[in-house]
Amino acid sequence: LLGQIIELVSGQTYPSFIQERILLPLGMQNTVVDVDETNLARRATGYKRRLPKQERKPFDHVPAKIMHAATGLSSTVEDLIKFYQAHMFGNDTLIPDYIKREMQRTQFKIKKGEYGFGFLLLKIGDTIVVGHGGGFPGFLTQSGLIQDQKIVLVILSNAVDGPTGVLFNGIVGILNKLKENKEEFLVKEQEKRPDFSSIIGFYASDWGTSLYSQIGSKLVRILPDLDNPLELFAIFKHDQGFKFIIPEDILASGQPFEFIDDSEGEKILIDNHQGKVLRFKFEY
Numbered sequence: 001l002l003g004q005i006i007e008l009v010s011g012q013t014y015p016s017f018i019q020e021r022i023l024l025p026l027g028m029q030n031t032v033v034d035v036d037e038t039n040l041a042r043r044a045t046g047y048k049r050r051l052p053k054q055e056r057k058p059f060d061h062v063p064a065k066i067m068h069a070a071t072g073l074s075s076t077v078e079d080l081i082k083f084y085q086a087h088m089f090g091n092d093t094l095i096p097d098y099i100k101r102e103m104q105r106t107q108f109k110i111k112k113g114e115y116g117f118g119f120l121l122l123k124i125g126d127t128i129v130v131g132h133g134g135g136f137p138g139f140l141t142q143s144g145l146i147q148d149q150k151i152v153l154v155i156l157s158n159a160v161d162g163p164t165g166v167l168f169n170g171i172v173g174i175l176n177k178l179k180e181n182k183e184e185f186l187v188k189e190q191e192k193r194p195d196f197s198s199i200i201g202f203y204a205s206d207w208g209t210s211l212y213s214q215i216g217s218k219l220v221r222i223l224p225d226l227d228n229p230l231e232l233f234a235i236f237k238h239d240q241g242f243k244f245i246i247p248e249d250i251l252a253s254g255q256p257f258e259f260i261d262d263s264e265g266e267k268i269l270i271d272n273h274q275g276k277v278l279r280f281k282f283e284y
Helices: 004-010 014-026 077-085 097-103 162-179
Strands: 107-111 114-116 120-126 127-136 139-147 151-157 201-205 208-215 219-220 234-240 241-246 257-262 268-269 277-281
Touching: 004 014, 014 077, 077 139, 077 151, 097 241, 120 162, 139 162, 151 162, 201 268
Parallel strands: none
Antiparallel strands: 107 114, 114 120, 120 127, 127 139, 139 151, 201 208, 201 277, 208 219, 219 234, 234 241, 241 257, 257 268, 268 277
């Protein structure tokens, strides 16, 4: 309905209006209002849900046609970032801030959340995300803007059961944790920032996979196998070299563990029981 209103008021077709008023000004060169024979070869293949002991099966492309104002728009992560950047306050490429503020404040409420104009307002922890999700045969998306931090998050999946919401909530949760522990992660002026670059990465054991990373002067761990990767988030106390102490709020608190080189020069983790945890490398 809104697409038809745009056509009546502007005197243009909906695709030409979007191309002229949004895509061209923002340089969104890899975005189309609908996929057809002229650009189908550039489209990712969308897949059906995974069934036990079966390979995923692809969806045939479904043109949006008359519904293209509501669905069917195809884009990339990079182009969607440009779109959300244009909705940051202070960026007048498309519209002035007073219109953005109306779009991004609560206009009406539903059981699952609140809506502005064209945006869903999500509260994840203490963070408000202005964005939207989307679905099309074979595809799921979740994207949004954290206005006060000027952070844009875009997740695109070419599977109808892709975990876009889980990934989105998990990443925002990590950002919230960084904000919450900001002072602890800051490197003090008199401190020398240690270099943990040779040990950060994924380590796999029979119990699961852990991701170790460095934030400021701290070594931290998340468990990417969990829907909530922060469920067992840990900030480790640095002892010396590559030796660390397990924090008080984690099982085996106060126990040491260490990263060492194995016989082939690969980093391995020696846990508090002297067990070896091997580095895990993703292969695509």
